[in-house]
Amino acid sequence: MSSEKALRWVFFGKGGIGKSTISSAVCCELAARGHKVLRVGCDPKKDSSSGLMGHRPVVTYSELYCAGKVSEDRLIMSNEYGIDCVEAGGPEPGTGCAGRGVSLLLDYLNESGLVRRRGYDSVVYDVLGDVVCGGFAAPMRMGFADRAFIVLGVDLMSMLAANNIAKAVARYSANGVTLGGLIVNRVRKADHAPLALFSSAINSRVIGALPDDPAVVSADFAGEPVPAFSPGAPFTAAVRAAVGRMLALKSCPRPRPMSDAVFAKFKLELAARARAAGRGRAPK
Numbered sequence: 001m002s003s004e005k006a007l008r009w010v011f012f013g014k015g016g017i018g019k020s021t022i023s024s025a026v027c028c029e030l031a032a033r034g035h036k037v038l039r040v041g042c043d044p045k046k047d048s049s050s051g052l053m054g055h056r057p058v059v060t061y062s063e064l065y066c067a068g069k070v071s072e073d074r075l076i077m078s079n080e081y082g083i084d085c086v087e088a089g090g091p092e093p094g095t096g097c098a099g100r101g102v103s104l105l106l107d108y109l110n111e112s113g114l115v116r117r118r119g120y121d122s123v124v125y126d127v128l129g130d131v132v133c134g135g136f137a138a139p140m141r142m143g144f145a146d147r148a149f150i151v152l153g154v155d156l157m158s159m160l161a162a163n164n165i166a167k168a169v170a171r172y173s174a175n176g177v178t179l180g181g182l183i184v185n186r187v188r189k190a191d192h193a194p195l196a197l198f199s200s201a202i203n204s205r206v207i208g209a210l211p212d213d214p215a216v217v218s219a220d221f222a223g224e225p226v227p228a229f230s231p232g233a234p235f236t237a238a239v240r241a242a243v244g245r246m247l248a249l250k251s252c253p254r255p256r257p258m259s260d261a262v263f264a265k266f267k268l269e270l271a272a273r274a275r276a277a278g279r280g281r282a283p284k
């Protein structure tokens with residue numbers, strides 16, 4: 001399969017929420033549907049590609065750049081799943097600006113024209129954090145992403161991060177990026193009401209709901225993406241269904257992120273629900 005214009009998706013969400021796991025699984029599903037996929041890891045921890053590279057050491061753009069050894073052959077890591085991976089990398093913890101590594105890699109991808117030349121159908125960005133730093137917003141700021149997906153759990157911290165990410169998506173919508181929807185990870189039955197409240201508050205929708213699944217942890221240890229490690233796992237089935245919906249998306253509403261004052265009211269509403277549900281029970 002080869003289309004004129006590559007599909008360009010970016011996954012955001014707070015640290016540890018499941019971005020790398022989910023975006024790796026999404027890459028596998030896209031590859032299974034015949035896409036030639038480039039996965040772009042944008043995290044100074046350089047662990048984005050780890051599950052797709054079988055724990056083999058990864059080379060980062062930042063390392064190659066510092067050593068003056070940047071070349072396509074050194075940068076692009078191939079694997080048995082037919083997915084090419086590149087990692088931005090970044091400075092040692094506690095030094096320098098991590099977002100800078102992302103911007104540098106994106107400049108290189110732009111200038112080298114490798115996405116078009118190599119005929120990728122899909123480019124999937126996996127981006128650290130909640131976009132308080134302009135460097136991590138680079139895929140949107142530099143006009144490299146068409147669709148953003150926010151990974152979140154049903155907890156206040158990840159909703160706060162998701163709201164901040166929605167602010168960045170709204171800010172860069174002039175560059176062509178839209179919010180494709182929310183992907184809820186480790187979802188539980190009781191999560192429905194707070195989730196519906198959050199998604200309608202920011203004018204978005206839930207496009208994927210993925211279960212907490214022990215197969216994910218085993219796949220992580222095995223250094224394999226979940227769909228390859230466990231094709232029949234509930235997590236794999238849920239990712240497959242989500243990718244179907246993501247591919248079928250036509251128009252996406254412009255996100256309406258909450259201001260600090262509106263978010264404070266939203267928290268009060270959740271608090272009232274939690275109290276009404278009673279201590280030790282999930283809010284309805």
Ligand SMILES: Nc1ncnc2c1ncn2[C@@H]1O[C@H](COP(=O)(O)OP(=O)(O)O)[C@@H](O)[C@H]1O
Nearest residue numbers: 015016017018019020021211212213216217220
């Ligand atoms: N649905 C899930 N079920 C069980 N474990 C999960 C699930 N999603 C993620 N994990 C685990 O959570 C940890 C963090 O996931 P990761 O994808 O690295 O997060 P992020 O990239 O957002 O920092 C990993 O150990 C991963 O195996």
Ligand SMILES: [Mg+2]
Nearest residue numbers: 019020043048
């Ligand atoms: Mg990650």
